[in-house]
């Protein structure tokens with residue numbers, strides 16, 4: 366199969382088009398997919414750059430596996446990593462022990478890998494699942510992918526594979542983050558979305574706009590300003606330097622934002638996201654696309670009796686709600702461009718330069 370493989374963390378050119386041996390039959394709990402659409406996101410960037418760590422070694426290295434690669438007509442073994450966790454495709458084989466799926470089903474990510482039946486899962490603590498599979502959802506930059514059935518759901522009627530590929534990640538994650546904040550935004554609230562033109566941002570913006578509140582969208586890309594108004598921003602804060610809390614204070618008569626949805630992470634938090642937070646405000650992290658740590662003087666938090674929270678990713682119920690919002694046309698899945706697998710390095714570079722508005726999605730012929 367054709368695949369775009371990362372052999373060494375680094376710049377976009379490190380993603381190489383190669384011929385990889387087709388994956389074997391699905392093992393216990395797995396599905397084999399013919400990939401139809403595979404979206405790229407900020408998580409892929411930090412993984413590719415080798416700056417995504419989970420308490421130690423870069424994930425790009427720990428997740429690498431031995432692959433059979435065809436070079437000059439000969440199969441050779443090489444360690445590599447096939448990125449891509451926003452995968453939609455057709456089931457072509459079902460592994461032992463899998464229920465609820467059959468060959469021919471069209472599926473997309475539903476949530477993290479969790480069993481749905483352990484005590485944690487059954488009490489709403491899915492992120493702590495006892496039976497989490499070792500191998501998560503990965504391998505979307507290839508024609509075929511083995512995926513854990515736990516992490517997938519059937520694509521609802523009327524939604525394309527291109528849209529479905531990123532619903533869990535780009536819509537489910539901010540939706541979950543907002544719900545976990547303990548309160549949801551209301552019509553009288555001031556709401557700030559940081560990194561509003563990105564894949565998570567443009568969907569977070571549409572979700573918070575449903576509240577009827579005063580929605581501010583912060584972006585570092587000038588060309589995204591008119592588009593952000595179109596997708597529900599009451600005001601757009603264009604901030605080439607990435608600093609913006611003074612504009613937020615001005616726009617809110619000194620009150621600040623009752624909700625901040627931050628899709629960027631440490632840099633936006635330090636550059637003004639936290640200072641823009643109102644008394645009793647809720648700061649919601651839904652992404653980290655760089656390696657910077659968030660820093661703040663602790664008293665600032667307790668003076669304001671504010672809350673900082675975050676969501677690791679949409680879970681089944683969030684993805685289900687996201688699909689409902691799409692089906693009822695209350696929000697739109699924003700696709701910037703669809704492209705061929707061969708173009709993945711170019712699109713990674715564009716994503717890195719923040720040129721992409723919404724999601725860019727690989728499509729397979």
Ligand SMILES: [Zn+2]
Nearest residue numbers: 480483486494
């Ligand atoms: Zn479980």
Ligand SMILES: [Zn+2]
Nearest residue numbers: 406408451534
């Ligand atoms: Zn993602």
